[in-house]
Amino acid sequence: MQPVFRFAPSPNGELHLGHARSALLNHSLARAMNGRFLLRFEDIDTERCRREYEASIVDDLRFLGIDWDEEPRRQSEHFADYRAALDALAGEGLVYPAFMTRGEVKAFAARFEETEGRPWPRDPDGAPLYPGLDRSLSEDEREARIATGEPFAWRLDMRRALDRLGLLTFQEAGLSPDDEGVEVEAEPALWGDVVLARKDVPTSYHLSVVVDDALQGVTEVVRGRDLLPSTSVHRVLQALLGLPAPRWRHHDLVLGNDGRKLSKSHGDTALRTYREAGLQPHDIARMVGL
Numbered sequence: 001m002q003p004v005f006r007f008a009p010s011p012n013g014e015l016h017l018g019h020a021r022s023a024l025l026n027h028s029l030a031r032a033m034n035g036r037f038l039l040r041f042e043d044i045d046t047e048r049c050r051r052e053y054e055a056s057i058v059d060d061l062r063f064l065g066i067d068w069d070e071e072p073r074r075q076s077e078h079f080a081d082y083r084a085a086l087d088a089l090a091g092e093g094l095v096y097p098a099f100m101t102r103g104e105v106k107a108f109a110a111r112f113e114e115t116e117g118r119p120w121p122r123d124p125d126g127a128p129l130y131p132g133l134d135r136s137l138s139e140d141e142r143e144a145r146i147a148t149g150e151p152f153a154w155r156l157d158m159r160r161a162l163d164r165l166g167l168l169t170f171q172e173a174g175l176s177p178d179d180e181g182v183e184v185e186a187e188p189a190l191w192g193d194v195v196l197a198r199k200d201v202p203t204s205y206h207l208s209v210v211v212d213d214a215l216q217g218v219t220e221v222v223r224g225r226d227l228l229p230s231t232s233v234h235r236v237l238q239a240l241l242g243l244p245a246p247r248w249r250h251h252d253l254v255l256g257n258d259g260r261k262l263s264k265s266h267g268d269t270a271l272r273t274y275r276e277a278g279l280q281p282h283d284i285a286r287m288v289g290l
């Protein structure tokens with residue numbers, strides 16, 4: 001079977017050196033394995049994502065010598081696919097409308113820590129776990145609150161999901177084409193009841209990435225190590241939705257001079273700036289350790 005790879009940036013800013021590293025690793029592995037290479041724009045956040053960033057990403061990738069084998073998929077054009085997946089989970093009672101805002105969850109965690117004198121659990125990104133107080137609301141109560149226009153998010157009932165699925169594992173491999181990988185135990189409980197959709201954005205990163213990887217026949221996911229913990233959530237969703245699991249290859253990140261990971265929001269130097277300053281693709285490759 002021909003392997004299928006994808007590079008899946010969010011067009012909410014310029015690409016930086018970390019993206020260059022990920023794209024180059026993805027593309028060279030795809031070519032070395034005689035695979036297909038796809039480009040996907042993860043633009044579900046329609047407020048922050050812009051077409052001009054897409055154009056800039058295309059220019060950056062072409063500059064790096066990266067080509068792709070079909071028209072890029074744009075997630076904002078496929079909300080119906082993610083909706084169908086959410087509906088399937090809802091039909092099995094695996095999601096619930098969650099009414100607590102992020103601020104309320106933080107306040108809840110702080111109150112707990114103050115009165116109990118021990119920490120409230122946090123997810124791998126450091127956010128307090130959702131307390132799930134509204135997991136057990138009756139259908140009537142849910143409908144009444146939704147009818148008042150109260151904002152809510154659809155959250156996965158993780159406990160119920162894990163009761164159904166039991167132990168989950170995934171294949172994690174290195175960056176050499178012949179590495180089959182090793183089986184790693186997934187730890188989805190660390191995330192608690194993750195958000196699968198919001199009122200304003202009818203899906204989430206976790207849900208759409210899993211649906212798209214399956215719809216596009218992706219077999220190899222090459223991405224930064226910062227997303228390794230999310231893989232556990234992705235395994236849960238794949239198992240619940242009956243979708244095939246790809247193999248993952250999480251690579252080291254490019255760190256800034258201060259040791260933290262690069263980010264668009266910190267204004268780390270855009271690839272475009274280097275490109276326009278006359279640096280060549282081999283300079284970029286060297287800068288990202290390739």
Ligand code: GLU
Pocket residue numbers: 008009010042209222223227
């Ligand atoms: N869209 C994600 C990002 O830009 C990458 C998602 C993935 O590779 O699974 O960080």
